Structures are given as C-alpha cells and as structure tokens.
Amino acid sequence: MFPKLHLLLKFRFLVFASNRHFKRSNSVFRITATYSTICPNQVESPNEEAIEHPRDSTEIFKQWGCCENDLLTIFSRQPSLRNAQATPLLSKLNLLSSLGLTGSDIVKMINCRPRFFCSRINNCFDERIEFLVNLFGSREMLRKALVRNPSLLTYDFHNTMKPVIALYEEIGISGHDLIAMLISRPTLIPRTSFNEEKMEYIKKTGVLKGSKMYKYVVSLIGISRIETIHEKVTNLGKFGCSEEEIWSLLGRSPLILTLSVDKVQRNMTFVLGTMKLSPRVVLEHPFLLFSNLEAVLKPRISLARKLKEMELDPQIKGSIMLRALRMTENRFLNVFIKCHPQDVANELLEFYKHAKGLKPLAESSKKILRKGFPF
Secondary structure (H helix, E strand, O other), X not given: OHHHHHHHHHHHHHHHHHHHHHHHHHHHHHHHHOOOOOOOOOOOOOOOOOOOOOOOHHHHHHHOOOOHHHHHHHHHHOHHHHHOOHHHHHHHHHHHHOOOOOHHHHHHHHHHOOOHHHOOOOOOHHHHHHHHHHHXXXXXXXXXXXXHOHHHHOXXXXXXXXXXXXXXXXXXXXXXXXXXXXXXXXXXXXHOOOOHHHHHHHHHOOOOOOOOOHHHHHHHHHXXXXXXXXXXXXXXXXXXXXXXXXXXXXXXXHHHHHOOHHXXXXXXXXXXXXXXXXXXXXXXXXXXXXXXHHHHHHHHHHXXXXXXXXXXXXXXXXXXXXXXXXXXXXXXXXHHOOOOOHHHHHHHHHHHHHHHHOOOOOOOOOOOOOOOOOO
C-alpha cells in the first residue's frame, strides 16, 4: 500500500511542478512580447511614432492653421466649441477643407454664424455642393459665398433653398445678379416671401426688369415685411411727399428700405426744419437720408454758420452746401478749414471738433428699442 501512496504523491508533485514551469514560461513570453511586436518581415516607419491624433478642439483648430487670436475669437463667439468632441468636429472640418476653406475662412464663418458647427452640414452635402457650384459658376466663388454666408450649408435644401432660388429666377433675377444678391444679402434665402401685394409694390417703383436697380428693388422688397414697407412709406409721406414720389424714390434708391423709421425721421426733421430745405431736395438727393446726423450734417451746417459770421470764403451755401455734405472728411477740412491762415484755421478746427463732440440731450440715457430684423 505504501509504495502505491508514494507513487501517487510523486505524480502530483511532477504535475504541480510542470504547471508552475508552464506559467512561468508563459509570463516570460508575455513580458518579452511587450518589448517588440514587429514581425521579422515588417519594416518600422520612423514617422509612425511622430503622428499624434488631436485630443481636443484646441489642437484640432491649431492643426487647421488657427493662431491664438483665432482661438480666442472662436471660443468667445461659441464657448461650447472648447469642449466639442474631436471626431464630429474633425469630420465637419474635413468636409469644409474639401471646399477649399482655410483656417482663417473658418474663423470668419464662426464669427458670422457662432452655432454653425452645431448644425448637420453633412445632410445632402454632395447634392447641395453640386447645386451651389452650378449656381455660383466655380468652387472659388462658392468659397467666397460660404465665408460671407455659412448658412448656405445649413438651410433646408429641398424645402427652402431650391424653391427660393427658383422663385427669383422666375421673377427675373438670375446669373450674376442673383449671385451678387446672395453674397450681399445673407438673409435672402430664409426671409424671402412674395405675394400679390409685394409684386404690386415692385411695379409702383417703375423699375423695369433687366435694369440696374431691378435686383435691389426685388430682393429688398422680397425680404421685407409688408407692414414694415407700409410703415416706412407712410413715414416719408408725413413730410409732404406723395405716394408716387416715394415709390419713385425707392426705385432710384431702394436701400432707403434698410433705414430705420427713427433715422429717417431725425434726418428729415433736421433737413426741413434746420437747413430749411424742401422735401423735393431730399427726393433729388437721397444721400441726405443716409448721412450721419451727429457726425456730418449737424457739425458741417454749424461750421457753415460760423463761416458766415466771420465773413470768410468759401461760404457753405446753395449748391455748394450739398457738395460739402457729400465730401469726405479730409476733403472737407482742406476746402473749408485748412485753406485759411493758421490762426483762423485753428479756431475753425476747434469749433468744428466741438460741434462734432456734442451729443443730443440725454443721449447717453436714451433707451433704444430694438425690433430685431430692421426691414
């Protein structure tokens, strides 16, 4: 019995020893495997270890050529981009780079549309780009348009963008004219609407299809609300202008529709009340509505009175007054102030600077009511 027990114990000892030897050799194999995983026929590339994938949005934007100032602009305009996930951000940047957009272009786009990267720009991307390239004529023109209006990549392609483009082409604006409006008026696509009343407004301006002003008249009326147009036409009518004269003025200078009612009221009140000009002068010289009241009209008219008091030539009166109001600042100073002797010129310049520095009563505490979209 004892020899059998001895043989059993010896067998167990051998099995235990072999298992320990196998585990030890296996662990040595695993340890040595961590030092080199290159097969004998594999060639190690010296650049493989140098490639590092960006870990966060800051590194991603830096790889796209953005400097520290660019990053400051990006994260101040859209703070959520600081914690954006790397993979979706890289995917969108790769799509944009395929269109020729650079790092500086992307900074401008984010500054213009802070929530641009929150949109799904990959929706209908290829179909949209093909349509836009055909519309703008080249990828370079498309790039410029995207920098100006990044939302071209986010508008509802089938339900908004294509129907609006087709509508303008039907009205008579296409080709270079349509491209110019899309670039100069980024809100053209989402805010355009036409009905019979708006089409009647276009006819009242007397602007013919194909004329230089036609695209401006149509696009500005198209993106303006009917109640806003009516309010601005009524406002001009309060100063003695007939409806026919007003629509004729809008046909010659359609950008008046972009001016607020308050600005038109203040300028018209000054021109008619202080300068003692008739409404017909404004109809013939629309720049009087666009001029800055506090920086141009008031100080230059004040200087005209000062020159009259001092009996100095040249005087600012008659037709020269309208020319003086349209001059650049440097030309105005050279023609009416610096042409005099040094002591007189210094006195006039001091008076002019003081006139420009004056603010209307309670201007600093004035509450400005913003209604959002101005037209």
